[in-house]
Every structure is written in structure tokens, then in C-alpha cells.
Amino acid sequence: MKNRYAKVSNMAKNASSPSRRFMKLAGMTASIATKTVSNSIRNLTADDEQKLASKTKLFQDIGIQIADTLGEMKGAVMKVGQIASQYKDIFPPEVAKAIAKLQRQAPAVPFSAIQQQVEKELGKPLLQAFQSFDQQPFAAASIGQVHRAVLPDGQEVVVKVQYPGVDEACESDLKQVRLALRLMGVIKIDKKLQDQLFTEIQDSLSDELNYEIEAQNLEVFKTFHQQLDNKIIIPTVYKNYSSRRILTLSLERGDSIETASTWPLETRNQIGRRLIRALGQEIFYLKRFHCDPHPGNFAFREDGTVIIYDFGGVKTLSSDIVSHFKHLVQAARQQDITAIENHLDALHSLSDKGLFPEELYLQWLEVLLRPLTTHYDFAENSAHHDGVTLVKKSLKYWDVFKPSPDTLMVNRTISGHYWNLIHLKVHDDLSDLFEELVPTTIN
Numbered sequence: 146m147k148n149r150y151a152k153v154s155n156m157a158k159n160a161s162s163p164s165r166r167f168m169k170l171a172g173m174t175a176s177i178a179t180k181t182v183s184n185s186i187r188n189l190t191a192d193d194e195q196k197l198a199s200k201t202k203l204f205q206d207i208g209i210q211i212a213d214t215l216g217e218m219k220g221a222v223m224k225v226g227q228i229a230s231q232y233k234d235i236f237p238p239e240v241a242k243a244i245a246k247l248q249r250q251a252p253a254v255p256f257s258a259i260q261q262q263v264e265k266e267l268g269k270p271l272l273q274a275f276q277s278f279d280q281q282p283f284a285a286a287s288i289g290q291v292h293r294a295v296l297p298d299g300q301e302v303v304v305k306v307q308y309p310g311v312d313e314a315c316e317s318d319l320k321q322v323r324l325a326l327r328l329m330g331v332i333k334i335d336k337k338l339q340d341q342l343f344t345e346i347q348d349s350l351s352d353e354l355n356y357e358i359e360a361q362n363l364e365v366f367k368t369f370h371q372q373l374d375n376k377i378i379i380p381t382v383y384k385n386y387s388s389r390r391i392l393t394l395s396l397e398r399g400d401s402i403e404t405a406s407t408w409p410l411e412t413r414n415q416i417g418r419r420l421i422r423a424l425g426q427e428i429f430y431l432k433r434f435h436c437d438p439h440p441g442n443f444a445f446r447e448d449g450t451v452i453i454y455d456f457g458g459v460k461t462l463s464s465d466i467v468s469h470f471k472h473l474v475q476a477a478r479q480q481d482i483t484a485i486e487n488h489l490d491a492l493h494s495l496s497d498k499g500l501f502p503e504e505l506y507l508q509w510l511e512v513l514l515r516p517l518t519t520h521y522d523f524a525e526n527s528a529h530h531d532g533v534t535l536v537k538k539s540l541k542y543w544d545v546f547k548p549s550p551d552t553l554m555v556n557r558t559i560s561g562h563y564w565n566l567i568h569l570k571v572h573d574d575l576s577d578l579f580e581e582l583v584p585t586t587i588n
Contacts, residue, residue: 173214177207208240254308256280259290262309266388274386278304284441288354293396300395302383305356307390312354319347341550353457356392360384362433362456363394369431370423377423378452399444399452402568408447410572415449417523417571418578420562423451425582428555432467436460436554438561440568460554466492470555474583477514482506493549501545508535516563517579523563524570 184203188196259282260271267274275294282290289307296302352358360382370377378397386393405416420443427434435442437458444452462470469488476484482503489495512535515521515528 169214173210177210180206204240208242211240254285254290258309259292259306262306263304263391266391267386275304289390294393296383296386296393300383302386302393303380303396304386305392305394307354307356312390319343319350342548342553345550349458352459355389356387356457357389359392359457360387362459365433366427366431366435366453366456366459369427373426374419374423376419376448376450378450379456380452380454397444397452397454399446399450402440402443402445402565405445406569410570412447412449413569414571414573416445416451417566417569417573418575419449419451420565421575422578422582423453424558424562425578428462429467429471429582432464433459433461434555434558436558438558438565440565443565460558462555466551471583475585477510478585480507480510489546492551494546494552496545496547501539501542505535505539505542509539516566516575518576520572520574522572523566524572526567529567 180203184199188199191199260278263271263274263278271278276297276299278294279292282292283303284291288311289305292304292306294302294304363379363382367379367381370379378399380394380397383393383395405413424434435453435456435458437455442453442455444454446452469491473485473488473492476488485506486495486498490498509532512528512532516523521528
């Protein structure tokens, strides 16, 4: 066991060295640039079908190489890859599929490094600060890991500990990953939009690396939800045991989404409603929302309670953007294509107006609104299946729409919760909830 930890420790140390990180990323970029040039040369005399097959294979290889390289490099580089996987709409599907696995790829570091970090941040020996502290983490991620502990007064807590040195690598790592992606030519958007998106990614990463910001988010969302629903549980922050790189929270126990999916339909429907209502209230009233809908960030109790974890990822929306979203929903209900395009344009999600056929708009509106306007069986998932068919009919018009910093995380979060309701096998009519969150008549 000792040799294993020493090996892991050396790997983590080597991967986090600035020069080693730079060389790994530079090597990845050079390798992929060579593959891209070679592919172009091979395709000089190829027909369209051969070029398409070759391009698909190239992007698959690129995606695997990105995932493998970033997956070896614990810290900010890996986190950048994970964030990129959340923004997978901006990558070809072959690349997006490969880098998506980074969200699950996070080996733990030796406890000695964690203990040193805790003691450095809190300014006292570990067992003076805590009555007990589990050496084995129960969760590990790209920038830190989580341990159970007990405070001196007997309170059970979880302690989120950031890996030593990860914040120092953030800016340089992001620049290197962006350079690699740009040279590969796999980002599907223009440079101006790239600049906006990478600025957002950098801001998001900086916020996640500052646990004091996460602590503030936790307190804001806890206060907000307590006033609206006492069955939305958000952990309490213990400020005296927290810092920029350490976050100590109350231990809030609940069951996984897999377990909750076996409960009676009435309970599952309550939980589904609670998830959607909480998200809608955050977007339309608080104008800040928890934007990581991964099932692991939620736990459930048989009385319908929902526990929300991990507020490192929070997106803030301006009043103008929220207003456009509200009116976009209203226009969708009324099947007002002109108004829909005006609001999509205002949200920087439309390349040009009047180019997407009205017939397809109407078909998409029915599919997208179906889960919120009918008695919908999420387990059957008819909207998704019909949407797959519609995608094939819509592909040649797809360039009319573009990813936007104003809409990407909203879309990704709504989509994530849609799949959470599928996992829960919700079967309910949510039209009253839809009306409550976004009334048909908006002032």
C-alpha cells in the first residue's frame, strides 16, 4: 500500500509540474496538428464519402487523445477538460463523446498531501481541528476530494479539500488547452464567440477554485430555498473550518437517484417536481442557478426531500437575459415564429432569421414543450425519440443556430434535469408547474 501511494504521489507531482504540463500539452498539440495535416494530404484525391469517413475517424482519434492526455494530468488541466465536456455543443460529436469521460475520471491523491493542505489552510494540526478525519475520501474530483470528519463538538461534517498547487496552474493550463483546441481546428464556432466562451470558462474555473465563493453560493441558495420549500436541503457552511481551499459542510444524508428510482411513483413525481421547481425558481427569480445537474450532485429522501450538493458551478443571469427567456417561452407557446427568432437573436443563438423552415419550427416546438405541457411518461421518453428523428430532417439547416454564452449553460442544465427525471421514471402532468414558473401572460 505504501509503495502504491508513493507511486500515485509521484505521478501527481510530476503531472502538476508546470514544465511537465506544458510539455505534455505541447506534445498533444503537435501530434494532433500532424494528424490533421496528414489527413488533409491523404484526402486530396478522395471523394466526399471518403472525406467524411476520414474526418470522422480523425475526430475520434483527436477526442481520445485529448481525453487520455488531460486525464493523466490532475488539476486545472483536467478541470478545463471537464468544463469543455459541459460545453460539448461547441465540439464535433466524436470529440465531445471522448472528452465527456473526463467527468468520471478522478483518482484520489495520498492522504499525506491532503493532511498537509488542511493543516496549512486552518493553521493547526488536523486532529486539533477535528475530532476525527477519515483518511479515505468518499469522493474525488479534478481539483479536490471530499472526506468525512467530525468536529470537536461531535458534529458530523464533510470536508472538501483542494489539491495543493492546483489553483496556481489554472491560467497557464487554460491557455495551453485553448491553443491546442484552436490549432486542431475542432471548435465549431468563430473566434469572437470562442473568446466569449473561454472568458466564461476561465471565470467559471476561477470561481470553482475559490471555495470562499462556493461558501457564499451555498449560503445564498440555502437562504433562498428555505423561504420557498423546506424540503430542499442545502448543506450548512462551517466558516471556522473553511478557507479559500478548504470547505467544511454539514453532512446531509440521502439516497442516490438509482435508489430513488425504485420508490413509489407518487414519491418520484414529488422529487421530479421539486427538481424542476427549484431550477425554475433559481433561473427566473434568483437569476442565479446551480448549473451542474449531474445526478451525483443530488440525493433524495423517501419523504420527497431533495438535497443539493456542490455549488462550485453557479451561473448568474442578467435581467435582460431572463426576460428574453421568459418571452421566448411565451412565444413558443403561441407558436409565434417571428417572436421566437427575435428572442433567439437577442440571446446570440441565431445566425440569421427566416432560414429555418416554419414547419420544422412547429414540429420542434411540439417535441420540446411536450414534457411540460402533457401528462408525460419520462421513462417512455417519446420527446427524445421523436427529436432524434427531427434532427435528421433538420441537419441541413443546423448552421442557422449557434451556441451562445447566454444560453449554453441554461440549455445544458435543463437537459440534464430532463435526464434526471428520466432516471426517476417520473410520469406526471407538469403543465401547472410550467405555468407557475413562467406564466402564459408576461408583463
